[in-house]
Amino acid sequence: MNKRILRIALVATAAFAVVLSTNAKLDPSKEMASQTRWVVNTINARHYLRGTMEQLNGAEMVEAYIESFDYGRMYFLRSEVDDFIFRFGDAMEDSLQKGNLYSAFEIYESFKQKAEARTQWAFERLQQDFDFTVEETFTPDRREAEWPASPEEAEALWLRRLKYELLNEMLSLASEDKEDSSDTSLTPQNPDVAAPDDDEEEFDPTKLLRLVEDPEFYAKTLDAAREKIHRRYERNLSHTVAREAAEVQESFINAMTQLFDPHSTFLSSDTLESFNSAVQNSFVGIGALLEDDDGICTIKEILPGGPAERSRLLEPEDQILGVAQGDDEFEDVVDMQLRYIVRKIKGEKGTTVRLLIHPGDASDPSVRKIVPIVRGEVKLTANLATAKLINVPVDDSETVAVGVIELPSFYGNIGAGGTLTTTTDDVSELINKLRDAGAEGIILDLRMNGGGLLSEAVRLTGLFIPVGPVVQVRDSSGRTDVLSDRDPSMLWDGPLIVLTSRFSASASEIVAGALQDNDRALIVGNSSTHGKGTVQEVYHMNNRMPFSFLRNTEPQTRPVATKITIKQFFLPDGSSTQVKGVPSDIVLPSVNEFLPIGEDDLPHALPWDQVAPVDWINNWAKLNVASPEDPALVEKLATASQARQESLEEFKFLKKQIEWRRQRYDEKAISVNLKQRIERKIREKDYIDELDDTYDALSENDYTTEEFLLKVAEEQDALSKKTLAEPIKAIAENLSEAVIGENGAGTVADAVADAVEPEDEEEEDEPTYDIYLRESARIMADWIESLQQPKTATASTQVEATTQQ
Numbered sequence: 001m002n003k004r005i006l007r008i009a010l011v012a013t014a015a016f017a018v019v020l021s022t023n024a025k026l027d028p029s030k031e032m033a034s035q036t037r038w039v040v041n042t043i044n045a046r047h048y049l050r051g052t053m054e055q056l057n058g059a060e061m062v063e064a065y066i067e068s069f070d071y072g073r074m075y076f077l078r079s080e081v082d083d084f085i086f087r088f089g090d091a092m093e094d095s096l097q098k099g100n101l102y103s104a105f106e107i108y109e110s111f112k113q114k115a116e117a118r119t120q121w122a123f124e125r126l127q128q129d130f131d132f133t134v135e136e137t138f139t140p141d142r143r144e145a146e147w148p149a150s151p152e153e154a155e156a157l158w159l160r161r162l163k164y165e166l167l168n169e170m171l172s173l174a175s176e177d178k179e180d181s182s183d184t185s186l187t188p189q190n191p192d193v194a195a196p197d198d199d200e201e202e203f204d205p206t207k208l209l210r211l212v213e214d215p216e217f218y219a220k221t222l223d224a225a226r227e228k229i230h231r232r233y234e235r236n237l238s239h240t241v242a243r244e245a246a247e248v249q250e251s252f253i254n255a256m257t258q259l260f261d262p263h264s265t266f267l268s269s270d271t272l273e274s275f276n277s278a279v280q281n282s283f284v285g286i287g288a289l290l291e292d293d294d295g296i297c298t299i300k301e302i303l304p305g306g307p308a309e310r311s312r313l314l315e316p317e318d319q320i321l322g323v324a325q326g327d328d329e330f331e332d333v334v335d336m337q338l339r340y341i342v343r344k345i346k347g348e349k350g351t352t353v354r355l356l357i358h359p360g361d362a363s364d365p366s367v368r369k370i371v372p373i374v375r376g377e378v379k380l381t382a383n384l385a386t387a388k389l390i391n392v393p394v395d396d397s398e399t400v401a402v403g404v405i406e407l408p409s410f411y412g413n414i415g416a417g418g419t420l421t422t423t424t425d426d427v428s429e430l431i432n433k434l435r436d437a438g439a440e441g442i443i444l445d446l447r448m449n450g451g452g453l454l455s456e457a458v459r460l461t462g463l464f465i466p467v468g469p470v471v472q473v474r475d476s477s478g479r480t481d482v483l484s485d486r487d488p489s490m491l492w493d494g495p496l497i498v499l500t501s502r503f504s505a506s507a508s509e510i511v512a513g514a515l516q517d518n519d520r521a522l523i524v525g526n527s528s529t530h531g532k533g534t535v536q537e538v539y540h541m542n543n544r545m546p547f548s549f550l551r552n553t554e555p556q557t558r559p560v561a562t563k564i565t566i567k568q569f570f571l572p573d574g575s576s577t578q579v580k581g582v583p584s585d586i587v588l589p590s591v592n593e594f595l596p597i598g599e600d601d602l603p604h605a606l607p608w609d610q611v612a613p614v615d616w617i618n619n620w621a622k623l624n625v626a627s628p629e630d631p632a633l634v635e636k637l638a639t640a641s642q643a644r645q646e647s648l649e650e651f652k653f654l655k656k657q658i659e660w661r662r663q664r665y666d667e668k669a670i671s672v673n674l675k676q677r678i679e680r681k682i683r684e685k686d687y688i689d690e691l692d693d694t695y696d697a698l699s700e701n702d703y704t705t706e707e708f709l710l711k712v713a714e715e716q717d718a719l720s721k722k723t724l725a726e727p728i729k730a731i732a733e734n735l736s737e738a739v740i741g742e743n744g745a746g747t748v749a750d751a752v753a754d755a756v757e758p759e760d761e762e763e764e765d766e767p768t769y770d771i772y773l774r775e776s777a778r779i780m781a782d783w784i785e786s787l788q789q790p791k792t793a794t795a796s797t798q799v800e801a802t803t804q805q
Contacts, residue, residue, distance in 0.1 A: 026105055026245045033099030038541050039253055039266050039562050040096045047260050048534065048565045048606070050476045057259060058092030059085045065255035066107060069240070071143070074157060075114040078147040084110075096256060104252035105245075112240055119237040122162060126226045130163055132674035138164035139669045162229070163672040169225035170674075171681060174207050174217075205682045212675060235295045239337050246270075261565045262602040263536055269558035270343060275538075285346045286353065287378040288314060295335040296321075298360070305716040306378040313371040317360025320345075321368070324354040347375050379716055383408055384421065387430040387708040389437050390773075392781040400781040403439030404773065405430050410452030410460070410507040423452070424459040426710050431463065431492050433708045441495035441626075441780040444511070445773065447525065451506025454535060458483050461514045463491040464521065466623070469614040470514045472570040473535060480570070480611050495626040495783045496521040499776050500584065502592040505530035505599075513571040513582040518618060519629035522637070522783070523584045524776050526592050531599030533578030534606060535567035568606065574613040578606055585628065586638045586779060588772055589645065589654060591661045626787065633786065640782050641775060650771050653694045660687065699769040703777065 044050065062085045070076055088095070088103035095103060138160040139145065148154035210217045246268050253266035267275060277283040287306015288299050297320040299308075308314045322330035323344045333341045345353055355371045385407045391399040405427055412422035427444075434442060454471075461470045462485030474480040498512045498521045509529045515521035540561045570576050579600045599605050620627035628634050645651045671677055709717065 025109060026243075026248060028101040028105055028245060028249065032101060032245065032249050035099075035266075035541060035560055036096060036101060036249070036253060037099040039257070040099075042539055042562055043257055043260060043264060043564055046537070046539070046564050046566055047264065048476045048567060049260055056093040056096075056256065058089035061092055061255050061259060062089050062103075062107075064258065065104065065252050066111075068251040068255060069108070069111055073142050073145050073147045074154065074161070075111060075118060076147055077151070077154060078149050080110075081147055092256075101249060101252060104248055108243075108248050115237055115240045118158065119233050121158070122233045123230060125159070125162060126166075126230055130166060130222070132163065132167060132672065134673065136160055136163070136672045137669035138672055140164065141668060160672060164670060165229050165232075166222070166225045167672055167674065167677055169228050170211060170221050171208060171677060173221050173224050173228075174211050175204075175681075205685065208678045208681060211678065231294065235335055238335050242337060242340070257562070257564075259604060261534065261604055261606055262599075263532070263534060264564050265562070267538070267561040267563060269560055270339060272559060272561050273346075275563075283346070283378055284349045284375055285342075285378050286373045286375060290320070290338060290342065290345075292338045293319075297333055297336070297338060297341045303378055303382070305719045307373050307376045311371065311373050313369075313373070314355075314357070315360060319358040319360065320355050321358055322356030324356075326352050326354075330354070330356050349375055349377060351375050379712065383411070384710055384713060385423065385426040385430055386710070386713075387434055389434060389439055389706040389708070390777045391704045392777045393703070394781055394785060400784050401438045401440055402777045402780045402784075403431075403434030403437070403442045404445055404777070405434070405442065406445040407449055409449055410454075410456040412453050412456045421710070421712055422459075423456040424463065427460055428463060428491055429710055430708060435492075437706065437708070439494075440784045441497070442492055443497045443499055443773070443776050443780060444521075445499045446504045446508040446512060447499055447501040447772070448503050449505075449508040450503065450530075451508055451532065454483075454507060454510070457507035457510040458485065461485055461511050462487050464493075464496055464515060465518050465618065466490055468518060468618060469572040469616050471510045472572065472574070472611055472614065473567045474570060474611060475567050482572075482614055490625070493623070493625040495780060495787070497776055497780050497783075498523050499772065500525035500529050500582065501590065502526045502528070502530055502581075502595070502597050504582075505532040506534075509533065509577040509582050510569060510571075513575075513577055516582060516585070517572040518616075519620065519627050520618075520625070522586065522628040522634065522779070523582060524586045524779060525584050525588060525772065526590050527587050528583045528598075529577070529581035530597070531577065531579045531581035531605075533569040533576045533599075533608075534565045535569065536563045537566050538563050565606070568609065570609075570611045572614045572616060574610045576609050576611075579608045585634055586641050588641075588775060589651070589658060590772075591658045594662055595665065626783075628783070633783075636786070637779050637782050641779055644775065644778065649694075650698050650769075650774070653691070653698060654771050657691055660691070695769060702769055703774065 063081060066076060066081060066084065067073070084103075084107055088107075092103070095101075148157055211221060212218070250266055250268040250271065257264040257266060265271075273283075285306075286308045287303040288308045289301040289303065291298050291300045299314055299316055299318045299320070301316055302309045302314060320341065321332070321334055323333055323341065324330040325344075325347070331344065333344070345355075347353060352372050352374050355373065357369050357371050358365070359367055359369065385405055387403060387405045390402045390404060392402055393399050407423065407427065410423045412424075431442065458470045465485055466488045467484065467486055469482050469484050471483050472480050473483060496515065498515060500508065500512050500523060504512065504525070509532065512521070512523055512529060516523050538561050540559055568576060568578060571582075579598075581598070618625075618627075620629060628637075671680070
């Protein structure tokens with residue numbers, strides 16, 4: 001069902017007027033000056049490049065800072081950027097050492113004025129006519145573009161952008177329009193939230209053709225698109241004006257820290273809180289995922305076992321219109337940035353937050369209900385490791401059981417509060433479950449794992465090797481330490497594959513590289529991993545004695561920190577994972593190969609380097625541990641995989657999809673000619689339909705799988721089911737808030753009874769046909785089959801025998 005956005009034109013107009021009238025000038029505080037000096041001193045003293053980096057490039061820092069908000073390089077002229085460089089560039093290093101943030105706030109104030117003027121221009125220009133018949137293009141991705149050289153060039157650029165945005169909305173609205181609808185208006189949908197092919201199965205090309213054949217339909221659609229774009233510009237300006245001083249400070253300091261390397265950053269209080277929650281997989285709040293839907297904070301998902309689910313008063317698609325702390329008055333949060341709303345909803349455990357809700361399924365836009373929720377700990381079990389058992393056919397009657405452990409990050413305790421669990425403990429639990437279920441080989445899926453705790457990467461590697469080196473770490477003084485697994489026990493000694501991609505970074509690369517260097521695992525995936533081979537440490541300012549006076553003089557001070565690159569990784573063989581990453585033993589085709597998502601695509605990435613290798617070897621044959629150390633075995637597995645890549649329909653489908661996406665990526669300039677865009681969209685629709693049909697046909701013959709959850713996730717799931725099974729009266733008996741609706745006030749229990757009914761059946765998620773995982777499982781099955789030889793056979797005999805099969 002399409003979402004209907006609650007829109008009240010008068011309120012929107014009034015809100016915009018308030019924005020313009022309350023545009024107070026931001027100023028840095030003394031606290032910010034102290035924080036800035038501390039960050040500069042800390043990075044100069046602790047960074048890996050300490051003592052080797054030349055004087056700070058003030059000009060580059062000014063440009064990087066401006067790009068942090070003028071990321072499309074459209075608001076300022078080149079001459080204005082040069083003027084900021086002239087005024088502030090040469091003195092930048094001295095200013096930062098003194099904690100002087102004048103330049104940061106001066107530049108941002110100028111940007112606000114530019115944003116206000118450009119927004120007013122857009123409002124006026126939207127009321128005029130547009131010619132969508134001319135041969136023009138717009139390049140949405142302007143990260144590599146130059147700032148316009150003149151006001152005339154800027155004007156022409158903005159006009160093409162406005163036409164591009166209008167055309168996108170018109171095509172979207174026209175494809176959604178239902179001629180038989182009793183509603184003659186066209187309510188715009190949020191393109192930033194909805195998938196581009198949403199409801200594509202109902203798409204009829206003739207709807208788009210009406211834009212060029214039916215003048216009345218064209219005019220109506222254009223007006224609806226104007227309204228949508230007007231609303232977007234209005235909201236963007238309100239976000240710009242509402243930006244807090246701490247955000248300006250954070251952007252400015254990060255423009256400095258990232259001159260050292262891409263991963264050194266200043267963490268404001270909000271960013272630090274999010275960082276801690278992600279690593280520890282828990283936080284205190286209400287347990288709901290929120291999204292910005294055209295300026296309305298909308299509940300996307302209710303997290304299992306959290307306070308929101310226990311309340312039974314919230315549902316996905318409910319819209320949060322106001323937030324109140326305890327018995328305080330409600331604060332309007334319509335058009336407020338999501339990060340600010342989240343900050344208001346979070347709070348101390350045991351405290352109450354009240355939400356003013358417009359139910360997502362309410363047909364009357366005037367319906368409201370007040371939902372009080374007691375904040376509590378929310379366990380992010382969706383971010384924990386999971387497992388499945390795949391049954392891979394090897395002939396007409398037999399299958400091989402292959403275990404898969406998907407690990408999204410390396411999480412655990414970082415010393416900033418309790419942690420839900422740790423990576424190594426979770427993977428250990430899942431390995432035992434897979435072994436008990438009959439797994440003969442295990443795939444460790446690190447494709448979307450961006451890293452995490454170094455200590456957990458070392459511990460996790462130890463599950464698959466006896467004592468031995470995992471990673472070498474070199475600091476700024478040149479000292480190299482070897483971090484080793486010192487526990488001689490192994491939890492899994494069978495065949496092991498690590499599935500990687502260009503998104504596998506940092507700690508993922510340590511695990512993959514260590515297991516590869518130790519000849520313990522076969523690496524399968526993209527040609528190489530991301531290439532982040534550096535160590536960061538988080539330094540907390542308010543925990544350090546020289547600044548402890550801040551806590552006494554300003555009790556409201558929230559903690560800040562800085563994350564600094566202090567060391568570089570090197571694998572046991574001496575090669576750094578930096579830039580080059582970890583190469584795959586067997587490469588699978590992927591769109592990632594041509595996307596700019598690697599470490600070498602980031603500015604100021606540290607260069608690759610190497611150190612002496614660790615003198616270490618494991619005698620896997622003597623230990624009776626499965627290993628891909630024999631080159632003949634790896635070649636045999638790679639040859640079999642390559643043959644499948646050239647013959648199987650799923651790889652033909654994958655290569656067509658990759659080529660289509662490559663062409664889309666290479667097409668930088670997009671036409672703003674209406675007829676050309678309609679023709680393009682129709683062509684794309686036909687091609688996407690063809691790909692979808694192929695995908696659906698392939699999915700019908702997917703391998704059978706069995707899912708496994710961690711105990712903590714099972715407990716959370718059980719708690720969720722118990723909550724949903726409880727009588728509604730028991731949940732609502734302690735609540736007494738009023739519910740405002742069409743018929744006046746009622747009790748919370750009435751609202752729950754009307755709006756929250758447990759479903760008889762849970763909808764099952766549609767399975768994903770994962771070509772990469774399927775091929776990895778087939779490679780594992782080939783490996784397992786090659787091991788089905790007499791125990792007395794030598795390694796070379798085993799390979800020769802399997803080659804003949």
